[in-house]
Amino acid sequence: MTITLKEDSETLDEVVVTGFGLAQKKATLTGAISSVGDEDISRSVASTASGALVGKIAGLNTRQVDGRPGASTTIQIRNMGTPLFVIDGIQSDEGQFNNLDFNDIESISVLKDASAAIYGVRAANGVVVVTTKKGKKNSKNTVAINTYYGWQTPSSFPKPADATTYITNYIQSETVQGKTDYTYSKEDYEKWKQGTEKGYVPFDWYDFIWETSPQYYVNANVSGGSDKINYYFSVGHLNQDAMIVNYGGFKRTNVQMNIDAQINERLKIGASMNGRIEERKNPGVPEPDDYWMPRFGTYRNLPTKRPYANDNPNYPTLTSSNAATNFAWLTYDLSGEYKNTWRVAQLQANAEYDIFDGLKAKAMVGYYLAYNVVNNQEYTYKLYGYDEATDTYPVIVENKNPWREREVGHKEELLSNVQLSYNKKFGEHSVSAIAGLEAVKRDTPHSWLHSIPTANSLHLIDYETMDTYNDYGNETQARLGWMFRGNYDYANKYLVEFSARYDGSWKFPPNHRWGFFPSASVGWRISEENFWKESKMSSIFSDFKLRGSYGLVGDDDLGDAYAAFDYMAGYNYKNGGSVIDGEYTIGSVPRGLPVTTLSWIKAKILDIGFDAAFLDNRLTGQFDFFRRHRTGLPASRYDVLLPSEVGFSLPKENLNSDVHMGYDAIVKWSDRINDFTYSIGGNVTYARFYDWEQYKPRFSNSWDVYRNSIDHRFGYVNWGLEAIGQFESWEEIATYPIDNDRQGNKTLRPGDIKYKDVNGDGVINSMDERPVGYREGATPVLNWGLNFAFGWKGFDLSFDLTGGALASWYQDYEQRNPFHDGGNNPQYYMEDTWHLADIWDADSELIKGTYPMLLIGNSSHSNYWNSTFWKKNVKYVKLRNLEFGYTLPKHIIQKVLISDLRFYVAGTNLFTITNIKGVDPESDQTNGLGYPTTRVINIGMNLKF
Incomplete structure (x- = not known):
């Protein structure tokens, strides 16, 4: 066996997209930016782009709380909230990103620190920059087909007792x-x-409701290019059935087109379009969440109840106190149909003109249109009993309140930017700069109709049967921002970057509308210094760079604390009313006190880190410490009360602040031994949230300060009792000196939970509660991932392990009471x-x-008080992806004009090791009845010719 050590220069030469179409070599980056390429993205059986990123990027926190068809994975950068998504230069939302066909994605860059400031007011939580695939110049026309077929089963759902x-x-x-x-x-x-x-x-409601369901996917794309023009065209379709029996599912068809043309020596133009049609369908069910009732019925229906009267499938019966829990009538024929359809198109056109050496002008315009229609109908229905004496099926429950609704809305967004860029090298000095203007305008008209049809077969909404029509109007949003970024690089050693945004938002009053948000970063590649190259360190470190950044990023997302035009006085029309002369007259109410001082949330972001490469770049690593301090969070001075006659409360102000702080790191080893290639990588993120300065009135005693003050404390603190064991015998209960149940221990039995008397007063009560656990229903404080890939003579094997810790799940409802x-x-x-x-x-x-x-x-017994007995500090490891493939030898397949042909078997969520029973550790449902994530086995093919 021969072992060959070969320098991997591609690692440092890798180009990373950093914003507005600009890219830098990884070696000269000064910001905390991570990236992932198409090979890692496509190595997944996820149905969404977010699912394909799980465990692959340091600083990217992920959590999939729901596995229903079309559901996405929640993405946060360093646990700071939903980031901004930018797709081919156009600012987009999480839904648009998740429903991209990830086979159309060339690369994803994650801007984690103040480098995100270049994108303006929506970038305070970081930015995910997506670049879709393009054809390559002077390349032959290539057709690629990627397809798979798979089987889905629930990865975890607590089975009810038999x-x-x-x-x-x-x-x-x-x-x-x-x-x-x-x-x-x-x-x-x-x-x-x-x-x-x-x-x-007995009846098994779990088996009656849940089943193994199929999913399939196919994508075909064509790409190529000449010296003047290059193109990429792709069509993909995904079909994912629900794991609930005959319950519909999710379908999505994607189209992606990119084209670039060199018109002459100076002018280059390009255009892109991505569109999709997606459909979600299931029976019409009398609940806001149609997927809830079957899951709820798994537990509400007892195993001693059966779905049909006398087991006759023509007569569904009442199985619990809630008629809707009988899954037997939750069918399209008996309960109706819900259908949610999106039609989405995103268009982009750009032009770039080379004015003279190093100076370029660029303009881009993007248009986004998303049209959504929801059609929902619930039928009348009957549930039956059985009279054995007469062999008849009398009606015991009848729903005579059908309804029909239609919701129509769309989002329309126009984005444009113009920019001048300069890039020039003078000896060992490199200078680059970009300056520009960006404008975004969004309209969101929306209306909703509801009727009570006279028969199930009437699907139209007639005026005579319509009881509700709500036109929510059209909210127009607008933002405008000036931007600048400059970079200086001396001899690839000393790196400096400065950027700034001057942003305006339609939300704020004119005197608070604009904000200036600068940031700066520096880098020092010590490995390029002569003293380093001449030392023994150079034989170990092939690259070493220190870097740091600090900046101010603005955010106009004030949540529910502020609505557009709240700074204006006046009236809300068509609100309330009274009877005048026997007729009901719709009235108006004052809008309340104008909000005249509320303005930007400001985030001060610090990042200090290093990048390192060892042993000829085969071992690479990155470490970052970060701290984001947000000020100006909206809050009310709720201890300052106006006279009740006024009828208003004081408006919110920029009063509160919080902090996110932690670290992330990534390490990867890649090498080749003859025909054997392998890479092993790992990443970890620790991100903790703190309430920093919160407006609170003065407290009257030390206990209130301890319990209610949240300044400089971990955020989302839960309070509860500390469980210290269980009573072992009646004798122990009889002699126990502490009142454990607040009733002199009269209700206790052996096995009941024993609590710590923290304050020593002999009684267990709220004064004994202390902070327990971590934030519930959120991404863990600690996330990590391990990635493995191996290849040998056409065979390839890869798998990803992901895990989390320092999160809490509270066992409640069906899982506790x-x-x-x-x-x-x-x-x-x-x-x-x-x-x-x-x-x-x-x-x-x-x-x-x-x-x-x-x-x-x-359920009100002391056993079920909030305590560490029921609050689980979650720890878990998941085998997120496993894929084994074989690529046929080229000398065989080229005979039939095929350039590449690969077959594979892949799985996701194949197993989970966790300290909680029956429930997915990423679930946010305390009852444990969340729609389970899917365990999937796929067989697939990649074909190229």
């Missing part, structure tokens, strides 16, 4: 609570355990409680379990 486990716990509860007239007799119990006699056959709301609990829970050796004898031996004994109607 009939025997449920009835066992129910009988035990009645025994302990002294009931003699049992719901289930001993004879009934034995019949349910046998499960064969009619009327005593006994027989929650008359329904079921999880199997893992019910089979692992303290229980009686004989469920019919309250004095029989107690057998230990993890959880307290489940007692009917006992």
